Amino acid sequence: MNEFENDIQSDTIDVDAVSDKKFVHIDKSKRIFDIVYLALCSAFMLVMWCTGYNFLPLIANVLAIVAGVLIFARVLAKSNVGLYMWIAYMVCICGLFVFFLIWGAESFGKNLWYNLVLVLFPVLLATLVYVSDKFITKKTALKITCAVCSFLMVGTAIVYVFFMNLRCRPTVESLQAGHDDYLASVKNKYTTQDKPNVLVILMDDMAYSDISAYSYLANKISSASGTVTDSKNATINTPNIDSIADGGIMMDNFYSASPVCSPSRFSILTGRYSSRGYLDNVVFPSDIQSNPWSPTHFLNPYQFLNNVDGILGDEITFAEVLQAAGYNTGCIGKWNLGDYGQYLPTNQGFDYFYGSYYVNDMTPYNWVEDYVDEQGNFHSQEVRTHKENLDQSESTSTPTTTAAEKATRAMTHTFNASRSLTNISAIYSTISNQRPTQAAQARCMTTLSLCLHRTTAPAERA
Known part of the structure; x- marks a missing residue:
């Protein structure tokens, strides 16, 4: 068994x-x-x-x-x-x-x-x-x-x-050689020391009549010394801007290149339609390190062609032209034209930048300070984190005041006091969601005023 x-x-x-x-x-x-x-x-x-x-x-x-x-x-x-x-x-x-x-x-x-x-x-x-x-x-x-x-x-x-890091090299033909040749010609052509300072103030989503200079609520008072704006009843009282308008030229018939921020900024800087630079919509953050679960870094690849994440480095900006002509240049506030490499303000003609690469309703919304020293080395540091910026009550005044103070002290790495003239091209950005349909009108005022100083590249991108 x-x-x-x-x-x-x-x-x-x-x-x-x-x-x-x-x-x-x-x-x-x-x-x-x-x-x-x-x-x-x-x-x-x-x-x-x-x-x-x-x-x-x-x-x-x-x-x-x-x-x-x-x-x-x-x-x-x-x-x-x-x-x-x-x-x-x-x-x-x-x-x-x-x-x-x-x-x-x-x-x-x-x-x-x-x-x-x-x-x-x-x-x-x-x-x-x-x-x-x-x-x-x-x-x-x-x-x-x-x-x-x-x-x-x-x-x-x-x-x-x-x-996934979707930052990729643009697939378009580079026009960098023409860019460099043109700026070299500007450098050789403009040698006079009689250069005016240039200040550009840009506000997003501002209604046409918000500031007192254009407000129908403000009163124009004529006197022997000229016309003065009484701005106390205006929506936004801007006496300093009013004084510039009273002694200068006011434009009241103009066009906007785009109704949204990034393309209009592109056109202001370059004098070109934004579609020529493949930038016809709002630029979103491409950085995934701050919040990898945020969907915004997926948006640029699907709304812009040819891997463009901002204003291309071979575009000729008025800041680069002024820089080539001997100006020190700075940008303060909101950039919104790219957040790395060739798209940064310090690679678009600005010696100094203080502000945010992004819009205040994006993630991240942090502030950085970038500058290029006299040896041509790039320096960048975060001065305020996204978390610290959750309270946005001073998102306009703080970076503007801080950067202006630094410029006034003539920092050796950017605003060099030994230079004969200093230009601060400051972009003050405010966001107002109450009248978004008027955004185009606000940008138009700045666009035409810049045309007085803009130098356009001789060749257009095909």
């Missing part, structure tokens, strides 16, 4: 062993759907690498997520992994890594380590799924391991979406 039981037990062990040997962990069957999906992912990667458009990586990441979901579902249903779907996942994840190495706007080293961190976990998890049968012999344990890993493959691919 014991001998018979031993034979049965021996036979049972042999059956389990045979069953384990028949189990296939990596299914190499050429399923049409898997092969077609792999071909689609591979073709998409090639298109993404060749074109360089920064809205394509998000689509590639979605393809990786779909592949991960299909792998996870197959593990649950059939306890194995489809080889070609696994390859499709790896193609998408590794393709993203290669794309940002080729097209990333940051330095190669930063692109390398940043994206390496993002792809590390998806690749390790996918590799673990592939080789797990080498060290896990039990079918149930193998299934659980692959299910958990494939689920995490989906999760880490989703994390990649939110932390």
Whole structure:
């Protein structure tokens, strides 16, 4: 009897062993759907690498997520992994890594380590799924391991979406040579020391008649010395601006280049339609370090063509022209024309910047101080964080007053007192949501006044 039981037990062990040997962990069957999906992912990667458009990586990441979901579902249903779907996942994840190495706007080293961190976990998890049968012999344990890993493959691919740095090099032809030649000609042409100071005051979303100089509520009083504005009844009392208007030229028939902030600022600085610089809408933050879960860094790639994240470095701004003519230049307040590299105010003709790259309803809304020293080195520091700016009661007065004080003290790294003349081109920005439809009129006043000082590039961008 014991001998018979031993034979049965021996036979049972042999059956389990045979069953384990028949189990296939990596299914190499050429399923049409898997092969077609792999071909689609591979073709998409090639298109993404060749074109360089920064809205394509998000689509590639979605393809990786779909592949991960299909792998996870197959593990649950059939306890194995489809080889070609696994390859499709790896193609998408590794393709993203290669794309940002080729097209990333940051330095190669930063692109390398940043994206390496993002792809590390998806690749390790996918590799673990592939080789797990080498060290896990039990079918149930193998299934659980692959299910958990494939689920995490989906999760880490989703994390990649939110932390993806979409800053990429513009795909447009650079006109930097013409930009440099023109500014060199300005430098050689204007050598006189008889240069006026230039002050530009720009306010967003201000109604036409808000300030007292244009207000129908203000009174014009004539006297022997000229016309004086009585501004006490105006919506916004601006006596200093009124005095400039009383002794100068007031314009009351004008056009705006755009009804929103970034394009109108582009046109004010360049004298060109914003569409010529691919900048026909509001520029959003591209920085993901302050709040990676904020959706704003996805917006620029889908509203601007050719990877443009602000005003391109080869645009000729009136600040660059003044700078080339010997002026010291500064910008105070809101910039909203880009937040890195060539888009920064210090790369657009301003020696000094104090304010925010963003709008006060964006995340982040912090203040920075940027300047270029006499050796041409760029310096930047955050002077007020987004959290500190949650109270925006002094968002206009504080940066303006602080920066003006620094300029008055003639800081050696920017406003050098030894220069014969100092120009502070200050942009004071205020946001008023009460009359947004009047924003265009407010910008028009500034646009035409700038035309008196603007120098336009001889060649237009094609």
